[in-house]
Amino acid sequence: xxxxxxxxxxxxxxxxxxxxxxxxxxLLAVSDQEEADPELINTIFRSAHSIKGGSxxxxxxxxxxxxxxxxxxxxxxxxxxxxxxxEGVELFLQSCDAMRGMIACLENNTPIDTNESKPLLDxxxxxxxxxxxxxxxxxxxxxxxxxxxxxAQTFFGSDGGGEPPEDGPKQWKxxxxxxxxxxxxxxxxxxxxxxxxxxxxxxxxxxxxxxPEFQQLTLDECFISWEIxxxxxxxxxxxxxxxDWVLDECELSIxxxxxxxxxxxxxxxxxxxxxxxxTSAESENTAESAPAPETKxxxxxxxxxxxxxxxxxxxxxxxxxxxxxxxxxxxVGIDKVDNLINLVGELVITQSMLSELGNxxxxxxxxxxxxxxxxxxxxxRELQENVMRIRMLPISFAFxxxxxxIRDLSNKTGKKVELVLMGxxxxxxxxxxxxxxxxxxxxxRNAVDHGLEMPDDRVAAGKDETGKIVLAAxxxxxxxxxxxxxxxxGMDAEKILGKARExxxxxxxxxxxxxxxxxxxxxxGFSTAAEVSDLSGRGxxxxxxxxxxxxxxxxxxxxxxxxxxxxxxxxxxxxxxxLDGQLVRVGNEVFIVPLVAIVESLQIKPDLVNRxxxxxELYRLxxxxxxxxxxxxxxxxxxxxxxxxxxxxxxxxxxxxxxxxLVDDLLAQQQVVIKSLESNYRRVDGISGATILGDGSVxxxxxxxxxxxxxxxxxxxPQGVRAA
Amino acid sequence: xxxxxxxxxxxSMRNMVAATLQSAGHQIKDAADGQQAFTIAKSDxxxxxxxxxxxxxxxxxxxxxxxxxxxxxKYTPILxxxxxxxxxxxxTGKSxxxxxxxxxxxxxxxxxxxxxxxxG
Numbered sequence: 056x057x058x059x060x061x062x063x064x065x066x067x068x069x070x071x072x073x074x075x076x077x078x079x080x081x082l083l084a085v086s087d088q089e090e091a092d093p094e095l096i097n098t099i100f101r102s103a104h105s106i107k108g109g110s111x112x113x114x115x116x117x118x119x120x121x122x123x124x125x126x127x128x129x130x131x132x133x134x135x136x137x138x139x140x141x142e143g144v145e146l147f148l149q150s151c152d153a154m155r156g157m158i159a160c161l162e163n164n165t166p167i168d169t170n171e172s173k174p175l176l177d178x179x180x181x182x183x184x185x186x187x188x189x190x191x192x193x194x195x196x197x198x199x200x201x202x203x204x205x206x207a208q209t210f211f212g213s214d215g216g217g218e219p220p221e222d223g224p225k226q227w228k229x230x231x232x233x234x235x236x237x238x239x240x241x242x243x244x245x246x247x248x249x250x251x252x253x254x255x256x257x258x259x260x261x262x263x264x265x266x267p268e269f270q271q272l273t274l275d276e277c278f279i280s281w282e283i284x285x286x287x288x289x290x291x292x293x294x295x296x297x298x299d300w301v302l303d304e305c306e307l308s309i310x311x312x313x314x315x316x317x318x319x320x321x322x323x324x325x326x327x328x329x330x331x332x333x334t335s336a337e338s339e340n341t342a343e344s345a346p347a348p349e350t351k352x353x354x355x356x357x358x359x360x361x362x363x364x365x366x367x368x369x370x371x372x373x374x375x376x377x378x379x380x381x382x383x384x385x386x387v388g389i390d391k392v393d394n395l396i397n398l399v400g401e402l403v404i405t406q407s408m409l410s411e412l413g414n415x416x417x418x419x420x421x422x423x424x425x426x427x428x429x430x431x432x433x434x435x436r437e438l439q440e441n442v443m444r445i446r447m448l449p450i451s452f453a454f455x456x457x458x459x460x461i462r463d464l465s466n467k468t469g470k471k472v473e474l475v476l477m478g479x480x481x482x483x484x485x486x487x488x489x490x491x492x493x494x495x496x497x498x499x500r501n502a503v504d505h506g507l508e509m510p511d512d513r514v515a516a517g518k519d520e521t522g523k524i525v526l527a528a529x530x531x532x533x534x535x536x537x538x539x540x541x542x543x544x545g546m547d548a549e550k551i552l553g554k555a556r557e558x559x560x561x562x563x564x565x566x567x568x569x570x571x572x573x574x575x576x577x578x579x580g581f582s583t584a585a586e587v588s589d590l591s592g593r594g595x596x597x598x599x600x601x602x603x604x605x606x607x608x609x610x611x612x613x614x615x616x617x618x619x620x621x622x623x624x625x626x627x628x629x630x631x632x633x634l635d636g637q638l639v640r641v642g643n644e645v646f647i648v649p650l651v652a653i654v655e656s657l658q659i660k661p662d663l664v665n666r667x668x669x670x671x672e673l674y675r676l677x678x679x680x681x682x683x684x685x686x687x688x689x690x691x692x693x694x695x696x697x698x699x700x701x702x703x704x705x706x707x708x709x710x711x712x713x714x715x716x717l718v719d720d721l722l723a724q725q726q727v728v729i730k731s732l733e734s735n736y737r738r739v740d741g742i743s744g745a746t747i748l749g750d751g752s753v754x755x756x757x758x759x760x761x762x763x764x765x766x767x768x769x770x771x772x773p774q775g776v777r778a779a
Numbered sequence: 780x781x782x783x784x785x786x787x788x789x790x791s792m793r794n795m796v797a798a799t800l801q802s803a804g805h806q807i808k809d810a811a812d813g814q815q816a817f818t819i820a821k822s823d824x825x826x827x828x829x830x831x832x833x834x835x836x837x838x839x840x841x842x843x844x845x846x847x848x849x850x851x852x853k854y855t856p857i858l859x860x861x862x863x864x865x866x867x868x869x870x871t872g873k874s875x876x877x878x879x880x881x882x883x884x885x886x887x888x889x890x891x892x893x894x895x896x897x898x899g
Binding site for chain 1: 791870
């Protein structure tokens with residue numbers, strides 16, 4: 056029999072990561088408490104325990120032995136034998152990282168790097184060597200070593216028993232007198248006999264003299280004792296192991312009688328008399344057919360076990376190298392799945408209703424038809440919403456790492472930091488979540504590193520010495536907005552501008568608003584920390600952050616006030632697969648403008664149009680001058696209306712600036728499914744994707760940020776090079 | 780072939796035990812903690828129960844104790860699947876009514892042999 060353990064690896068990895076997250080959170084929570092909550096300790100213990108069990112069974116000895124030591128320590132903590140010191144918490148936290156590293160190695164099929172775990176292992180073993188109580192006089196190190204051996208051994212297939220070293224069969228006399236309640240633990244004596252039978256030749260004699268009168272007989276109790284003769288090559292220990300589970304519920308004696316050769320015949324004589332008496336109502340059937348010496352029901356399973364472990368390393372090396380890296384799974388609440396099933400059920404009902412309607416349709420049924428179609432529309436929309444929800448996870452998945460990170464940062468910098476998380480249940484598409492993780496880490500690090508002041512400086516500025524970082528998420532329209540704010544020193548616009556001029560990012564004569572100055576920190580090669588610290592990196596971060604967020608179709612905003620703090624706001628689409636769009640028509644073409652980008656749509660009043668140099672026209676919208684981008688010119692198509700007078704302008708916003716799109720007509724608003732243009736055709740400037748409309752035609756989705764930045768480039772090159 | 784209830788909070792452990800037992804033709808149901816298992820057990824009968832010890836909500840020992848109060852589980856073999864081999868744990872398990880124990884990491888052949896043994 057072979058079971059491919061490989062199939063369980065992915066689940067194990069995911070579960071382990073989850074376990075480590077839970078462990079880390081519990082550790083952080085414990086470290087804040089005066090007296091550790093036993094439930095938290097239990098959670099920590101359970102995580103280590105599960106990882107150990109899984110890794111040992113699946114054959115990851117490095118992780119198994121590491122978690123074994125961890126578990127031993129945690130068990131002592133759990134039982135109250137050992138105190139959980141802050142240093143201990145720190146070590147345990149580091150061990151979470153080490154284990155993550157090791158599991159990641161396994162996941163990528165790279166050899167496990169023990170550089171990180173080895174020192175921790177040594178530290179843990181040193182802790183264990185310092186036995187918590189004097190009563191533990193023995194050498195605990197030995198215990199660990201032994202237990203580790205055991206872990207390694209089992210999974211290399213040795214069954215512990217080993218080969219019987221005996222030179223010949225011996226006969227043993229076993230007297231087995233169970234306590235009356237033995238049946239109540241599900242231990243049928245007959246099973247024990249059957250196991251003994253696997254060891255050699257067996258004869259069993261039941262002693263029934265203690266059975267009470269019928270009236271006093273209770274069904275649940277066992278009053279029989281047995282005398283057993285066993286001829287076997289196994290040693291006493293092996294025989295005893297058959298009684299392992301009942302040792303404390305019986306009187307048992309196992310004695311060697313003689314060497315076997317003489318006893319076989321005697322054995323045979325006794326056999327007929329040896330039918331065991333049924334011990335309970337349930338066992339009656341099995342007992343009758345029980346131990347005849349000829350049958351040997353348990354063919355040694357060890358034989359099959361031997362080749363299996365040898366195969367394993369080979370399979371690991373050759374197979375599944377690429378299989379695991381790409382395949383990720385998602386855990387979905389059963390309620391979401393039930394909802395889907397429910398909705399599909401309704402869809403089926405609607406469908407059957409409609410098809411019946413179509414069977415012999417006449418105009419009288421028109422109302423019912425339109426009613427049915429309405430219902431279909433609603434079903435479809437709900438189904439779509441619910442399918443999308445499957446990919447949604449609460450943002451706490453991304454937020455969870457921050458408490459730990461803040462703690463580490465606070466230790467490293469000496470700043471006191473309080474982290475406040477808000478809106479952790481806000482749901483977000485899994486892909487977006489995965490990609491926003493690193494940028495968020497960077498932003499939070501920056502807030503601590505650059506934003507917050509040292510405790511003394513804070514006190515001097517009249518603030519609480521503990522700085523506050525708030526991480527908040529909320530849904531706004533079709534977007535999720537994540538806000539990272541601190542109550543630190545705020546950004547110094549002049550300093551930033553000075554730096555940017557020094558680095559040549561902006562020219563000396565260029566005048567910039569505060570907002571524009573703040574955004575300079577996202578320029579490649581910009582870093583405000585006078586000295587580069589290992590926290591915020593080397594100025595390669597912020598531009599990457601902005602790029603990542605942009606590539607997700609999001610945007611980033613900064614607000615800051617000197618002395619009061621800064622706030623960075625990241626706007627992200629909830630999902631990358633669906634978009635709420637405004638359909639617009641230009642000539643014969645239909646384009647889609649993402650609804651979130653639209654500020655307003657208006658009819659142009661000719662007197663508000665200002666013509667600036669070249670081809671650029673600006674529209675006066677309250678205080679703003681909005682560049683007018685005629686779509687027909689941008690994509691070189693024929694439009695109905697090339698005259699600005701009374702034309703329609705759709706004002707869109709992105710990255711803090713606005714443009715007006717000149718269109719012929721506004722059509723419907725609808726949700727569209729985004730199809731990648733790149734994977735189906737090629738990248739086109741100004742277009743972010745395509746979709747298929749209800750009539751089957753293809754419509755292009757406008758890339759608003761792209762259009763805005765090309766417009767602003769045009770503005771900087773006032774001669775309108777682009778249009779020429 | 781028997782019907783066996785597997786109780787473990789770790790999905791990978793559950794899967795492994797289930798796959799092992801299924802490979803021998805057993806029918807499996809599983810539960811992620813003792814409470815779930817107990818609820819299942821109340822309305823269903825199994826030939827054996829294999830349970831982890833350390834679980835949230837209701838641990839393996841409490842589950843065993845509870846199962847033994849159900850008439851239909853009076854004699855059902857209940858095996859504790861655990862990494863803890865300490866004598867103390869075993870005796871608590873025993874006094875709660877467990878039939879025996881299996882030590883994790885389990886070896887599939889050994890697990891099957893043990894199951895075969897208790898099923899009789």
